[in-house]
Amino acid sequence: MKGLKVTGICMVGILVIVYFVSNVRADNLLKDPGFELSNTDGSFPSSGYWKPAWLGTAGAVCTNTAAHTGTAGVWEYTGTAGADWWSGPFQEDCAANAGEVFNGRAWVRSYSSWVNGSRALVRLSFLDGAKATIASKDSPAITSAGNGWQQLSVQSDPAPSGTAYVKYIIYLEKPNGSVGQSIASFDDCELEKAATTQPILSINPLTLGFGSDLASLTFDIHNVGNGVLSWGIEKNVSWANVSAASGTTTTETDTITVNISRTGMHLPTYEGALSVTSNGGNQDINIFMEIVPPTEVPKQPALVNTDGYRLMVKRRLPDGTIDIARPYTIKGAAWAPASIGTLSDVTSRRREFDRWYRTDIQMLREMNANTIYVFLDFGTTPEFIDTAKAVLDFCYQNGIMVVMTVDEDGSDNTANIEAAVNAFKNHPAILMWALGNEWNLWRPDRPKYYAHYTTLSAAASAMQENALLIKSLDTNHPVSSILGEITYPTKSDVSDIVNNICTAVDVWGANIYRGPEFYGLFTEWKGMSVKPLFLSEFGTDAFFSTSWWPVVGYEDQPMQAGYIETLWLDLANEFSANDPSKVCLGGTVFEWNDEWWKTGTGSPSVQEFDGYETTWNPIAHPDGFANEEWFGIVSVNRERRMGYYSLQSHFRGRQAVTIPSIILLLSE
Numbered sequence: 173m174k175g176l177k178v179t180g181i182c183m184v185g186i187l188v189i190v191y192f193v194s195n196v197r198a199d200n201l202l203k204d205p206g207f208e209l210s211n212t213d214g215s216f217p218s219s220g221y222w223k224p225a226w227l228g229t230a231g232a233v234c235t236n237t238a239a240h241t242g243t244a245g246v247w248e249y250t251g252t253a254g255a256d257w258w259s260g261p262f263q264e265d266c267a268a269n270a271g272e273v274f275n276g277r278a279w280v281r282s283y284s285s286w287v288n289g290s291r292a293l294v295r296l297s298f299l300d301g302a303k304a305t306i307a308s309k310d311s312p313a314i315t316s317a318g319n320g321w322q323q324l325s326v327q328s329d330p331a332p333s334g335t336a337y338v339k340y341i342i343y344l345e346k347p348n349g350s351v352g353q354s355i356a357s358f359d360d361c362e363l364e365k366a367a368t369t370q371p372i373l374s375i376n377p378l379t380l381g382f383g384s385d386l387a388s389l390t391f392d393i394h395n396v397g398n399g400v401l402s403w404g405i406e407k408n409v410s411w412a413n414v415s416a417a418s419g420t421t422t423t424e425t426d427t428i429t430v431n432i433s434r435t436g437m438h439l440p441t442y443e444g445a446l447s448v449t450s451n452g453g454n455q456d457i458n459i460f461m462e463i464v465p466p467t468e469v470p471k472q473p474a475l476v477n478t479d480g481y482r483l484m485v486k487r488r489l490p491d492g493t494i495d496i497a498r499p500y501t502i503k504g505a506a507w508a509p510a511s512i513g514t515l516s517d518v519t520s521r522r523r524e525f526d527r528w529y530r531t532d533i534q535m536l537r538e539m540n541a542n543t544i545y546v547f548l549d550f551g552t553t554p555e556f557i558d559t560a561k562a563v564l565d566f567c568y569q570n571g572i573m574v575v576m577t578v579d580e581d582g583s584d585n586t587a588n589i590e591a592a593v594n595a596f597k598n599h600p601a602i603l604m605w606a607l608g609n610e611w612n613l614w615r616p617d618r619p620k621y622y623a624h625y626t627t628l629s630a631a632a633s634a635m636q637e638n639a640l641l642i643k644s645l646d647t648n649h650p651v652s653s654i655l656g657e658i659t660y661p662t663k664s665d666v667s668d669i670v671n672n673i674c675t676a677v678d679v680w681g682a683n684i685y686r687g688p689e690f691y692g693l694f695t696e697w698k699g700m701s702v703k704p705l706f707l708s709e710f711g712t713d714a715f716f717s718t719s720w721w722p723v724v725g726y727e728d729q730p731m732q733a734g735y736i737e738t739l740w741l742d743l744a745n746e747f748s749a750n751d752p753s754k755v756c757l758g759g760t761v762f763e764w765n766d767e768w769w770k771t772g773t774g775s776p777s778v779q780e781f782d783g784y785e786t787t788w789n790p791i792a793h794p795d796g797f798a799n800e801e802w803f804g805i806v807s808v809n810r811e812r813r814m815g816y817y818s819l820q821s822h823f824r825g826r827q828a829v830t831i832p833s834i835i836l837l838l839s840e
Contacts, residue, residue, distance in 0.1 A: 201266045201363040202340060203724065207244040212236045217246065220719070221263055225341075228256030232342075240279040240321055240359035248344045249355045250287070258345040260295070265718050265726045266363065268298060268338040270331050270453035271372035271397040276311065276340055277325045277362040285355045286317035287346040292356035295341040296328045296363075301729055305339070307332050314356065323360075330370040333453035337726055338363070371452035372397030376512065378455065379810035381531030382432050383566055384462040391457060393419075393426040393448065401452045409444030411437060412459055432461055439463065443538070458810075460534035462569070469565045473648045474573070474600045476500075478678050481704045481748040481755045483650070485573075488600035499749035500603075502706050502758030503823045504543030504572070505536065505805065510767040512808055513777045518580060522551045526559040529566055531810060532764060537570040539816055540823035545575040545681075545708055545760040547582065547609060549592040557595065564601045573603035575652065575681075575708075575760070578642070582609025582654060584624050584634055589641055597646040604649050606708070607638050610656035610683055612666060628665060632673040639676035650678035654708045658682055658697065667700045679757065681708030685798075687791040688735055689742045698755050704748060707759030711736045714813055715781060715802035717795045723781040727802070731794055733814035736761060736805070740822050761819060766804035779808070 203221035204210060210217035216224050217234045224232065229251035238245030248259050268274070276296045291313035298307045311326035331338070342358040374394040382389060395401035404418040405428070415429035430446070446457040468490075475486040475494060483502075487495040509528035514520055536544065544567070550560030567574055578592040579585050589607075596602055611631055625631040639651045653674060658666050670680060684693060684707055697705045712735045716728035746756035769776040771783065783800040786792035805815040 199364050201365070202263055202361055203719070205361045205363075206242050206359055207234050207239075207246055208242050210234045210244060212244045217261070222261050223263065224261055226256075226259035226261075227251065228253060230256045230259040230344075232259055232261045238357040238359065240281075240357070242359075245357050245359035246342070247355060247357055248292075248342065249285075250290070250344060250346045250353055252351065252353045254349040254351050257348045257350065258343070260341045260343040262339055262341040263363075264299060264303060264337055264339040265724060266338050266340070267726065268331050268335050269372055269396075270333045270335050271370035272331045272335070272338075273366040273370065274328045274331075274338050275325065275362070275364050275366045276328075277323055277360075278342055278358050279321050279323050279360045280314055280319075280342075281321045281357050282314050282317055282319040283355045283357075284317050285353050287350050287352040287354045289315075289350065290344070290346040290354040291315055292324075292344045292354075292358075294324050294326050294361075295343045296326055297339040297341065298328070298331045298335045299337040299339055300334045301336040301727060303337065303726075306334060310343075327366060369399040370397050371395050371399045371401035371450070373401060373403065373448065373450045373453040373455060375448060375455050375457060375809070377457075377531070377809045378807075379458045379531050379535060380430060380460070381534045382459070382461040383530035383534075384569070385562075386530065387434075388429060388431050390427050390429050393421060393428060395421045395423065395452065397452055401450055403448055403450040406447045406449070407444065408447070409442070409459070411442065411461065412444060412446070414446065430459065432459075434461070434463055437461075437463055441534070441537075458535075458812075460531070460538070462530075462534065469568050470600050471598060472600065473598050473602060476603060476649050478650055478704060480702070480752055481757075482752055483604075483679065483704060483748075483757050485603070499752075500757070501747050501749040502543045502575075502603075502760060504541040504545065504758075504760045505539075505764040505819075506709055506760045506762045507532065507536075507544040507546050507764045508548075508767060510765060510769065510808060512768060514767070514769055515776055516769045516772070518548060522548055522556055525550050525556075525563050528765075528810075529559075529563045533563075533566050533570050533572055535806065535810065535812070535816075536572060536764070539820045541819075542571060542823075543573050543575060543603060543758070543760060544764075545577075545606065547577050548580060549576050549578055549588070549596065552588075552591040552595045560595070561599070564596065564599045568599070568601040572601065574601050575603050575606050577606040577609065577654075579607050579638060582607070582611060584608075584638070586638060586641065589638055590645065593642055593645045597648065602649055604652050604679060605642050605646075606652045606654055606681065607642075607677075608635060609654050611635065611654070612669065613656040613660055628661065628669070629673065632669045635669075636674045636676055639674060643676060651676065652679040652681050652706070652708075653677045654681040654683065656683050657686075658684075658693070658700070663696065663700065670701045670703070677703070679703060680705050682706075683709035683762070685710070685712075685786070685792040686789065688738050688794075690739070694746045694755050701755075704757050705755050706757040707743060709762035710739050710743070710759055711761045711763075711803065711805075711815070712793045713783075713799045713802040714804070714815070715799035717781065717783075717797040717799060720785060720797060723783070723797070723799070725781060725795070725799075729814040732805075733818045735794060736815045737818045737822065740819065744822070761805060761815070763803045763805075765806050765810065766801055766808040768801050768808055770800035 204219040209219035293313040717725040
């Protein structure tokens with residue numbers, strides 16, 4: 173335990189115990205603040221929480237002789253050469269928000285080895301989401317040789333707009349170019365959030381989608397800090413107006429109404445922005461507007477079938493006629509819309525389609541997506557059926573086709589299959605039906621197919637019966653079935669399912685998390701099946717876990733975007749639409765938006781860091797951990813992450829055709 177040094181001396185039968193209690197506070201935000209979790213063998217602190225940073229032969233090592241209290245501390249030193257002039261080990265994983273204030277402290281001493289003009293100090297820096305420094309503040313410094321232990325303290329200024337993390341640095345420098353070495357010791361480091369009266373701007377949602385049936389929407393302005401938040405709104409388009417251009421708020425919520433006018437507007441779609449500026453940060457709100465289409469959505473379905481490894485689509489045109497057959501590439505996202513506070517039950521999740529479909533579908537169109545894969549149908553009961561058809565209409569109008577799961581979250585709900593297929597089979601936005609979700613995996617915590625049956629073959633037989641049921645109801649769309657990893661339990665088990673049991677399944681989906689590439693997946697599949705495959709899930713979450721239980725880490729958008737991009741480029745080499753000898757139809761990234769109910773622990777109104785270790789494959793995700801509530805390529809408030817823009821770039825290339833003011837986006 174840091175801060176407890178016990179010395180026992182036996183004198184004439186009396187045991188004398190002396191305690192040296194550390195000054196480290198209980199609310200310290202740092203990990204291994206006194207280096208007691210690290211080896212004292214003269215190497216850099218080994219706990220994994222501290223990160224090295226220095227020039228050349230400068231550095232830092234953990235020893236027991238550098239301790240202020242306890243048995244460990246850090247010797248920090250510059251190099252002797254003029255170019256090796258600073259050292260600054262740091263921690264940067266503590267989340268921070270605009271307006272917050274932090275205190276940093278450390279006990280520091282200097283030694284006789286000291287270059288004139290050197291400084292030893294504590295530095296606090298604020299970082300943006302990409303971990304670039306946007307503001308810094310230093311403590312007073314030790315500037316002379318032989319200075320005994322002294323606690324150095326710094327209080328930051330309020331964090332500026334765009335802050336995502338606070339970085340704590342123990343810093344030693346000599347004048348750049350000076351020859352000689354300066355040495356200092358650091359111990360008992362502290363970082364705490366200070367009380368502040370600073371206001372902090374928060375807006376929900378960050379995107380507004382005006383479907384063709386809407387002329388008015390609202391967003392909320394909150395002050396999640398303290399004091400008075402003063403705000404103002406500017407707009408960059410003439411067709412949108414706000415109910416209030418400025419205001420103040422303390423604890424109340426200001427709800428702003430945005431009204432749009434379509435008078436004199438002729439293009440099918442428009443995009444603009446509102447800029448909210450305040451003394452607690454700034455934020456842009458993206459707005460999309462659809463012009464009322466002059467024609468109705470046709471009442472007849474698209475005609476879809478498989479041809480070897482290809483998916484052939486005859487789109488239904490707005491006048492009811494049928495287009496020619498074209499090979500289709502799936503480019504899209506798994507879509508499970510959610511808000512802050514959305515609950516995990518099916519009814520609550522279905523209600524989110526009505527709240528978000530206009531915004532999400534327009535954003536997906538702007539991302540150049542052509543497909544969504546949904547885990548729930550949109551609902552067939554009186555509460556949902558009108559919204560369900562409106563969602564499908566909007567998908568059609570925006571060139572988005574739907575892979576619809578009809579057994580309700582892949583839970584073998586046979587009654588729901590018949591109701592959903594009959595309700596939606598004639599809609600032109602339907603691409604194909606989906607059954608199951610990773611049903612070959614044993615997941616006793618979730619009611620999937622395999623949790624309903626004692627053997628995999630029994631589950632497969634149920635899948636076959638459900639596929640046959642769909643085919644008896646609809647002959648115009650293929651049936652897909654969604655597996656987990658195709659080698660589970662074994663490759664031969666999956667081959668038996670695909671070739672011998674589930675023969676009524678036309679297309680196979682797979683949720684694949686093998687790492688930064690697919691590692692022979694498509695060659696394996698070609699050896700197993702003559703039916704096409706699509707990636708129903710792929711990708712990674714946007715949170716990098718530096719330690720587990722409790723989970724500690726930070727949002728890392730560049731990591732998520734880079735991982736998704738690498739996977740898509742691997743996938744793009746396998747499209748059967750481009751080469752009929754290839755096996756893959758494309759893929760839907762997991763997932764569109766964050767879902768804050770996913771961990772099952774904590775509150776659906778709080779974004780937790782929890783999830784699970786990928787013990788079955790340590791490289792399934794970059795940090796070996798799946799943070800369940802962070803998989804979105806947009807946030808729960810629809811703020812676009814870097815992964816969105818990466819896919820937007822790579823999804824380009826499909827042909828966009830305007831047919832009587834309705835955009836139909838065709839696959840390559």
